[in-house]
Amino acid sequence: MEKILVSACLLGRPVRYNGSAKPLEHPALERWRQEGRVVAICPELTAGFSVPRPPAEIAAGKDGQAVLAGSARVFEQTGGDVTGLFVAGAQAALALARQHDCRFALLIDGSPSCGSGFIHDGSFSGQKHAGAGVTAALLREHGIEVFSDRDIEMLDQRLTRKS
Template identity: 55%
Template structure:
């Protein structure tokens, strides 16, 4: 049975940088739980970051592909580099997805790890720009269909469509 990788914070785990969760209350997610499909994962925790921790953003003008290629950094407001933690966490998410037959990932939007359609611009001003976090980017590059917490119905449709075990890739679009 194909699985769904879900950001742990969306499942109520208090693992976000500020020590909070962003719990989803969704019938489809409850059904996935009942079916034994949910694999929870927090790439930032898997990458060795503590809770709580300072916020972090991809440096201005760069994107997740730049980070994964070693051409950009992820920084905290005081300039501390945490890139290795984020890349390690993304690789951990990919390894988890591969080892548990994940077909679909539902990740927390705007995160430098999990954002899919938008991330913060690297200035710590609260400004968002189009772009992906490093985990969303890496999963997408490896054929895992990635969706935001606002795209549960689409994620479920993709999961059910691929229920025969075929590997299908969700075309990624930006808003």
């Protein structure tokens, strides 16, 4: 049975930068949990960030692919460069996905790690743009299909077609 890498905050764990969770209440997610298919990860905590922590964004309207290519940086609102930790978290997520043979991931959108459809633009003004975070980009580079929390129905359909 296919395992699914899932953002820990979607599972109700208070791991976000501000100490909150973003629990996703959905019958498919509950079914996957009961079937033992869910592999939880918070790339940022895995990399060594604490809770709470300063918000971070990928600078200059770039995205996770640019970070992985070395042409963009991730900064905390306080000015600290946390690029290395974001890359380490992405690598840890990829290693966990490989360990559990996950070919699918359900990640929280908007995050500089897990965003898959949109991320913030690096101005800390609430502005968003299309793009993927560092973890989502790395997983996709390695053939893992990434779905946002808004696309859980599509993921459920995709898994149903595979069975």
